[in-house]
Amino acid sequence: MSLLIRGALLEGESVDVAIRNGLIESVGPTPVTSGESAPEALFDRELDGRGLHLFPSFRNAHTHVAMVLFRGYGDDMPLMEWLQTRIWPAEKVMTAEDVYHGARLGLLEMIRGGTTFLNEMYWHRPALLRAVEEMGVRACLGATILDLGDDALLSSQKAEIEELVAARAAGGLEAGGRVELSIAPHAIYTVSPAVLEWVARISDDAGVRVHIHLSETEGEVQGCLDEHGCRPAELLERVGLVSPRLVAAHGQFLDRSELELLARGGATLVTNPTANLKLATGGIFPWREARAAGVRVCLGTDGAGSNNNLDMIEEMKVAALVQKHREVDATALPAQEALAMATRAGAEAFGQGSGTIAAGEPADLVLVDFSDPATQPLHDPDSALVYAANASQVHTTICAGRVLMHGRRVEVCDEKEVVAGAVAAIREVLERSGAS
Ligand SMILES: [Zn+2]
Numbered sequence: 357m358s359l360l361i362r363g364a365l366l367e368g369e370s371v372d373v374a375i376r377n378g379l380i381e382s383v384g385p386t387p388v389t390s391g392e393s394a395p396e397a398l399f400d401r402e403l404d405g406r407g408l409h410l411f412p413s414f415r416n417a418h419t420h421v422a423m424v425l426f427r428g429y430g431d432d433m434p435l436m437e438w439l440q441t442r443i444w445p446a447e448k449v450m451t452a453e454d455v456y457h458g459a460r461l462g463l464l465e466m467i468r469g470g471t472t473f474l475n476e477m478y479w480h481r482p483a484l485l486r487a488v489e490e491m492g493v494r495a496c497l498g499a500t501i502l503d504l505g506d507d508a509l510l511s512s513q514k515a516e517i518e519e520l521v522a523a524r525a526a527g528g529l530e531a532g533g534r535v536e537l538s539i540a541p542h543a544i545y546t547v548s549p550a551v552l553e554w555v556a557r558i559s560d561d562a563g564v565r566v567h568i569h570l571s572e573t574e575g576e577v578q579g580c581l582d583e584h585g586c587r588p589a590e591l592l593e594r595v596g597l598v599s600p601r602l603v604a605a606h607g608q609f610l611d612r613s614e615l616e617l618l619a620r621g622g623a624t625l626v627t628n629p630t631a632n633l634k635l636a637t638g639g640i641f642p643w644r645e646a647r648a649a650g651v652r653v654c655l656g657t658d659g660a661g662s663n664n665n666l667d668m669i670e671e672m673k674v675a676a677l678v679q680k681h682r683e684v685d686a687t688a689l690p691a692q693e694a695l696a697m698a699t700r701a702g703a704e705a706f707g708q709g710s711g712t713i714a715a716g717e718p719a720d721l722v723l724v725d726f727s728d729p730a731t732q733p734l735h736d737p738d739s740a741l742v743y744a745a746n747a748s749q750v751h752t753t754i755c756a757g758r759v760l761m762h763g764r765r766v767e768v769c770d771e772k773e774v775v776a777g778a779v780a781a782i783r784e785v786l787e788r789s790g791a792s
Contacts, residue, residue, distance in 0.1 A: 364405025375719040378757040408723040413472040414668035415702025418605035418626040418656030422458030425782040426661035449788040454781045455480040459487035461778035469747030470722035472755035477540040498540025503547045538565040556596035570604035589614035608639035615649035624705040631658035640682045654701045667747040691742040723752035
């Protein structure tokens with residue numbers, strides 16, 4: 357499969373991008389020519405990029421994609437009341453099929469917003485895998501582990517993880533190598549240290565990533581101090597989880613020594629500012645301190661139950677604004693850094709190259725149309741993307757060299773059918789849970 361993007365704008369220059377077998381073959385000034393032959397003949401498909409701006413695609417480094425089913429279901433409620441009266445009763449009756457329908461809707465939204473990768477944590481991993489395979493994106497799908505005193509449930513989760521790790525070791529590449537496995541213990545307050553140690557051993561032995569929520573609220577920090585006599589990141593180190601394979605979401609209440617500890621261990625953090633603001637956690641991610649410590653920071657939307665969308669462009673803007681506000685400094689987290697956090701940092705963290713548009717890199721790209729009045733005049737494309745644009749200005753989304761959307765038309769599914777499937781699924785879930 358080969359693709360030629362002709363005449364798109366990259367850092368102010370018109371370039372042609374040649375793509376073959378999922379990788380960028382060349383990036384150069386228009387036109388690409390090869391000997392005597394006309395370039396069109398050398399590629400399976402050619403896209404007219406004139407007037408469109410090329411960017412690396414977005415990597416959503418922390419989400420629960422199927423939770424789009426809960427978009428707008430119980431907004432403006434206190435966290436525990438929301439979980440106890442809305443989310444948990446509904447999740448209790450959700451089937452794999454419901455998760456599949458929810459995931460397809462979330463992935464459709466992501467593709468329409470230029471996102472080609474998600475780091476995911478939720479139940480019914482096979483249903484998520486099916487949706488990811490169909491929709492053509494990349495994913496790191498967590499095998500979730502929750503340890504709330506139910507031994508039978510815990511044993512079945514452990515058995516599933518052991519099976520998945522063994523299948524991975526046997527060379528079972530999923531979705532043509534686009535899908536990676538992680539182990540996803542929910543958090544330090546829902547998984548015991550003994551189980552976290554078990555996770556760390558498997559992660560070490562098999563080289564599998566670990567995806568966890570960390571230091572999301574002050575209550576979590578205080579609970580950890582009371583119960584274990586240390587702070588959350590110190591507990592992760594104690595159980596052996598701090599390594600380059602660790603991806604920890606939130607981290608709002610990490611102190612300087614925890615950030616240094618995570619940086620020394622090569623761990624990755626993911627900030628999710630919109631969800632933190634909406635759930636009123638009261639903290640802002642310590643970006644300046646994380647940067648000084650040298651820890652890698654990616655960007656995520658979290659689930660749409662607490663966001664309420666999966667729009668990485670909006671997330672970049674919120675991330676930049678909250679840091680400026682926190683630092684009382686308009687130069688804090690500039691557009692270029694917000695963009696790098698949403699693109700390059702995610703690619704690097706998940707072994708998808710450098711996340712730049714260069715020969716030899718994975719062909720994960722977007723074309724953005726800034727002709728909309730909301731993004732005119734155009735002084736600086738990076739700034740326009742972060743501060744003025746939204747998902748609807750993404751014109752084309754390409755993952756692993758495959759066009760998932762072109763001219764706002766998604767090519768990997770019937771959009772109406774995906775939306776209708778998800779709407780029907782959540783209606784039935786709520787009926788079964790007795791909520792409607
Ligand atoms: Zn989360």
